[in-house]
Amino acid sequence: MNNLSQILVNGLLIGGVYALSAIGLTLVFGVMRVINFAHGEFLMLGGYASYYLFTLWGIDPILSIPLTILLVGPIGWLVQKYLVARVMHSNHLNQILLTLGISIILQNAALLLFTGDHVSAPVSYGSSSVTLGPVTVGVARLIAFGLGIGLSALLYMILTKTEVGRVLRAVAQNDVSARLMGINVEQIYLLTYVVSASLAAVSGALTSVIMYVHPLVGFQFIVKDFAIVVLGGLGSVPGAVLGALLLGVVESFVGTVVPNGGGWAEGISFVAIIVTLLIRPKGLFGVE
Amino acid sequence: MALLRRYAGLIIFAVVMLLFPFFADDYSLHIGVTILMAAALGASWNLLTLTGQLSLGHAAFYGLGAYTAALLTSKLGTPPLLAIPIGGLVAAASSLVIGSITLRMRGIYLAITTLAFAEALRVATINLPSITNGAVGVTVNALFDGEKAGAYFVMAAIAFLIALGTQWIFQSPLHFAFTAIRENQEAAAMLGIDLTRYKLLAFGLSAFGTGLVGGFYPYYVTYIVPDNVFGMHISVTAQVYALFGGLYTVMGPVVGAGVLEVMNEFLRQHLEQASLLVYGVVLVATIVFFPGGIVGSLKQLWRRREAKRAHVKTTESL
Amino acid sequence: MLFIADLCAFYGEFQALFGVNITVKQGEVTSIVGPNGAGKSTLLRAVSGLVRTEGRIEFEGQNLRKIPAHRIVDLGLAHVPEGRGLFPYLTVRENLELGSHVPRARPFRAKNMEWVYHLFPRLLERERQLAHTLSGGEQQMVAIGRGLMSRPKLLILDEPSIGLAPKMVSVLFNVIEEIRREGVTVLLVEQNVHRALMASESAYVIENGAMVLSGSGSELLQSPQLQEAFLGLAQDEMR
Numbered sequence: 001m002n003n004l005s006q007i008l009v010n011g012l013l014i015g016g017v018y019a020l021s022a023i024g025l026t027l028v029f030g031v032m033r034v035i036n037f038a039h040g041e042f043l044m045l046g047g048y049a050s051y052y053l054f055t056l057w058g059i060d061p062i063l064s065i066p067l068t069i070l071l072v073g074p075i076g077w078l079v080q081k082y083l084v085a086r087v088m089h090s091n092h093l094n095q096i097l098l099t100l101g102i103s104i105i106l107q108n109a110a111l112l113l114f115t116g117d118h119v120s121a122p123v124s125y126g127s128s129s130v131t132l133g134p135v136t137v138g139v140a141r142l143i144a145f146g147l148g149i150g151l152s153a154l155l156y157m158i159l160t161k162t163e164v165g166r167v168l169r170a171v172a173q174n175d176v177s178a179r180l181m182g183i184n185v186e187q188i189y190l191l192t193y194v195v196s197a198s199l200a201a202v203s204g205a206l207t208s209v210i211m212y213v214h215p216l217v218g219f220q221f222i223v224k225d226f227a228i229v230v231l232g233g234l235g236s237v238p239g240a241v242l243g244a245l246l247l248g249v250v251e252s253f254v255g256t257v258v259p260n261g262g263g264w265a266e267g268i269s270f271v272a273i274i275v276t277l278l279i280r281p282k283g284l285f286g287v288e
Numbered sequence: 289m290a291l292l293r294r295y296a297g298l299i300i301f302a303v304v305m306l307l308f309p310f311f312a313d314d315y316s317l318h319i320g321v322t323i324l325m326a327a328a329l330g331a332s333w334n335l336l337t338l339t340g341q342l343s344l345g346h347a348a349f350y351g352l353g354a355y356t357a358a359l360l361t362s363k364l365g366t367p368p369l370l371a372i373p374i375g376g377l378v379a380a381a382s383s384l385v386i387g388s389i390t391l392r393m394r395g396i397y398l399a400i401t402t403l404a405f406a407e408a409l410r411v412a413t414i415n416l417p418s419i420t421n422g423a424v425g426v427t428v429n430a431l432f433d434g435e436k437a438g439a440y441f442v443m444a445a446i447a448f449l450i451a452l453g454t455q456w457i458f459q460s461p462l463h464f465a466f467t468a469i470r471e472n473q474e475a476a477a478m479l480g481i482d483l484t485r486y487k488l489l490a491f492g493l494s495a496f497g498t499g500l501v502g503g504f505y506p507y508y509v510t511y512i513v514p515d516n517v518f519g520m521h522i523s524v525t526a527q528v529y530a531l532f533g534g535l536y537t538v539m540g541p542v543v544g545a546g547v548l549e550v551m552n553e554f555l556r557q558h559l560e561q562a563s564l565l566v567y568g569v570v571l572v573a574t575i576v577f578f579p580g581g582i583v584g585s586l587k588q589l590w591r592r593r594e595a596k597r598a599h600v601k602t603t604e605s606l
Numbered sequence: 607m608l609f610i611a612d613l614c615a616f617y618g619e620f621q622a623l624f625g626v627n628i629t630v631k632q633g634e635v636t637s638i639v640g641p642n643g644a645g646k647s648t649l650l651r652a653v654s655g656l657v658r659t660e661g662r663i664e665f666e667g668q669n670l671r672k673i674p675a676h677r678i679v680d681l682g683l684a685h686v687p688e689g690r691g692l693f694p695y696l697t698v699r700e701n702l703e704l705g706s707h708v709p710r711a712r713p714f715r716a717k718n719m720e721w722v723y724h725l726f727p728r729l730l731e732r733e734r735q736l737a738h739t740l741s742g743g744e745q746q747m748v749a750i751g752r753g754l755m756s757r758p759k760l761l762i763l764d765e766p767s768i769g770l771a772p773k774m775v776s777v778l779f780n781v782i783e784e785i786r787r788e789g790v791t792v793l794l795v796e797q798n799v800h801r802a803l804m805a806s807e808s809a810y811v812i813e814n815g816a817m818v819l820s821g822s823g824s825e826l827l828q829s830p831q832l833q834e835a836f837l838g839l840a841q842d843e844m845r
Contacts, residue, residue, distance in 0.1 A: 163703075163707070166696065166700055166703065166704060167704070167707065169693065169695070169696060169700075170693045170696065170704050173693040173694055173695055173696065174691055174692070174693055174694075176656065176687065176691060177687060177691035177692070177693065178693075178704075179654075179656065179675045179676055180654060180656075180675075180679065180684075180685045180687060180691065181679065181704045181705060181707050181708075181752070181756075182676050182677070182678075182679030182680055182707055182708035182756070183676055183704075183707060184674075184676040185676070
């Protein structure tokens with residue numbers, strides 16, 4: 001029984017980190033109708049930013065999150081302004097191939113700059129843990145989870161309660177009408193893309209603390225992100241959070257219960273995608 | 289005359305392919321094989337894309353072809369020239385399964401599912417060592433004891449078969465059905481086009497071609513591992529060649545493969561690690577500046593010139 | 607107030623308007639009528655900067671063709687699009703609020719909302735409902751209300767009566783009259799030729815992307831050419 005609750009908690013904790021990145025992906029899809037294959041690379045860049053801030057200047061990865069955003073956000077801005085904006089009215093194929101190309105560029109630029117080694121930020125609290133009743137959790141993971149869920153909730157509040165959130169949802173639902181309301185739609189796309197890249201970067205910073213990053217880490221995460229947004233319904237923010245927690249838990253179970261199960265993680269994503277699309281193409285949680 | 293013009297691309301391709309080995313050393317032959325593999329991959333992917341079905345997981349079919357062939361040879365001693373087509377058939381069979389699951393999916397959903405499918409196969413291959421040797425991979429003997437020209441002609445035959453098949457489809461009623469499905473699925477269904485049948489047919493043919501190339505691969509390099517044949521780079525490569533050369537054209541993928549592979553080889557020698565970076569830049573630049581690819585852009589240029597000429601004629605006659 | 611001259615409009619290579627001239631005078635209701643596909647909606651989209659154009663479009667002396675779509679609203683021009691163009695998963699209130707997104711209207715959001723709820727009391731009852739759950743008539747009210755939320759000098763309505771029950775159509779034209787009395791100039795595109803011309807001071811008839819007739823609403827109503835052009839439509843309305 002103890003073991004079961006431990007598995008559950010482990011899964012939920014990692015799900016909190018997945019949530020941030022998945023929300024970024026679903027946001028860009030919801031507002032811009034673009035599937036951003038370069039999304040994982042912003043996670044990778046965020047991971048490296050926080051790793052270098054830590055090893056070069058000793059700034060704690062959690063505290064350096066604003067700096068990480070300041071470093072990665074502008075890259076997102078450039079990518080949207082000069083590349084993705086040009087295919088906004090193009091077909092899905094061109095959009096996918098363009099973002100795939102951007103992903104290849106960023107991956108290989110990272111390989112040249114950072115080499116292919118796995119790196120992680122060895123924070124002092126990295127190995128400390130707390131015991132809460134039957135379960136033991138790492139402090140770093142707990143902080144990462146708290147930040148992941150906290151930021152997701154903050155974003156949800158902004159989307160539902162503020163003028164800019166209303167504007168974002170309006171553009172998502174009808175971009176032509178949004179223009180007629182005097183909304184600068186291109187600017188909203190830019191904002192969305194930068195926010196999305198920043199969320200991925202924060203997720204990457206957390207990843208550099210609780211796991212590791214390397215130039216191709218983005219690809220691992222994007223497959224998970226896809227599974228999550230399909231589970232939660234493409235374009236839905238609450239759906240992405242629930243999907244992330246669910247995927248985290250399932251991965252945790254398979255990883256513990258199935259022999260050698262850790263190696264099957266990407267396989268789980270595939271099964272999640274297929275099963276969801278077959279039973280409920282709009283996502284498991286039925287949010288619009 | 290019209291017939292000759294229609295087949296011109298294909299004939300030039302065949303002649304160049306046949307004459308090339310007589311002027312080539314082993315290194316050039318190797319580049320030739322690489323180009324042919326790339327062309328065949330791009331052309332196979334293009335076949336599926338004709339129906340508007342966007343696959344990001346052709347590595348699945350490539351890997352299945354490669355593993356089927358390599359395992360048949362290493363475990364049962366099946367001769368390569370038999371194992372390669374079996375690899376193609378296994379890939380085609382798997383495509384019918386994934387194709388029928390994704391039948392009703394559109395655009396991005398299909399793209400995501402196929403991508404995850406290839407990833408799942410990669411993971412399964414690593415995690416089932418009793419069947420696949422796991423991450424260690426499979427070793428086979430080289431075709432014709434490593435005689436480069438022999439391998440070249442086998443690959444040339446595969447590439448020509450795929451190009452010929454594509455040309456045949458472009459002239460058959462299939463082309464109309466595929467295009468109709470791509471342009472407007474609902475309208476196509478109302479015209480009485482059997483969506484299930486044609487979508488699966490495209491999937492099967494495309495996967496068969498991809499599986500053949502995958503089947504050929506282990507005998508060329510003598511050694512395969514899961515990351516190599518199921519990796520995302522295979523799926524991307526297939527798309528890039530087709531896109532760069534020109535989507536929905538017969539010779540586009542072949543031209544794209546020729547240009548890009550030569551460029552790639554040049555970059556590899558001069559830039560080493562940075563070559564993939566430049567590759568990404570080419571992909572991005574193509575989409576931003578030439579969304580029709582090389583062949584597509586040339587065709588458009590040609591059409592514009594023709595239109596201009598026609599315009600001049602009519603104004604002159606006035 | 608709005609002056610359009612030699613206006614051509616294009617969708618890609620396709621030309622939809624061929625030299626249209628229209629003048630909208632302040633304080634009036636002006637209507638544009640014509641058969642389906644004549645280019646009426648295109649004309650309105652051209653004014654709002656949504657299609658590529660050639661020619662002249664001036665609003666209070668400013669060249670609209672030089673101003674990006676999202677700035678045009680801020681000049682005091684609101685466009686209620688064909689098919690209403692609501693944000694389906696936002697509430698009625700949120701839809702209205704977005705109508706006053708532009709800087710010019712933002713400070714008067716509460717006041718304008720009061721005005722809209724006064725014009726359409728039904729919307730106050732439905733305030734918290736998602737727009738897509740409303741009836742067609744209610745949705746049209748939201749669309750017009752959303753346009754009015756920017757306190758426009760010129761309100762552009764694209765086929766507001768389409769798909770509405772006859773009773774709702776009467777309500778709608780009463781509201782248009784009331785809006786005009788409050789000092790808002792109205793440019794109206796309609797399929798319901800008879801009602802539109804009755805409500806208008808001036809009117810234009812468009813066919814195949816070009817202007818064929820113009821005059822006061824009552825003149826056009828009696829014009830034999832119009833009778834001929836719209837015989838089919840008029841009969842439809844009789845039914």
